[in-house]
Amino acid sequence: MLLILPLVLLLVLKLANVWIFGTMSWWWFIGLAVLVFLWFEFFERMLGMDKRKDIAHYEKMQQERVKRQFDKKTGRR
The missing domain is CATH 1.20.5 (Single alpha-helices involved in coiled-coils or other helix-helix interfaces)
Known part of the structure; x- marks a missing residue:
């Protein structure tokens, strides 16, 4: 959950063109989304959480x- 909230917040800031977030590359968001996916699909299970x-x-x-x-x-x- 702690990874999903920043992803959503960054996405909202990107879509609203707020400050520097409006100029960020979409690769940052894709990378964070991949990290969230990997966490919930693999790492959380490996750690037994x-x-x-x-x-x-x-x-x-x-x-x-x-x-x-x-x-x-x-x-x-």
């Missing part, structure tokens, strides 16, 4: 389920 998010999400769901069951059995709300 996609799995960590999934595991954290499932662990949180499991903890909430255990807490609900415990509260149900003890009569707490």
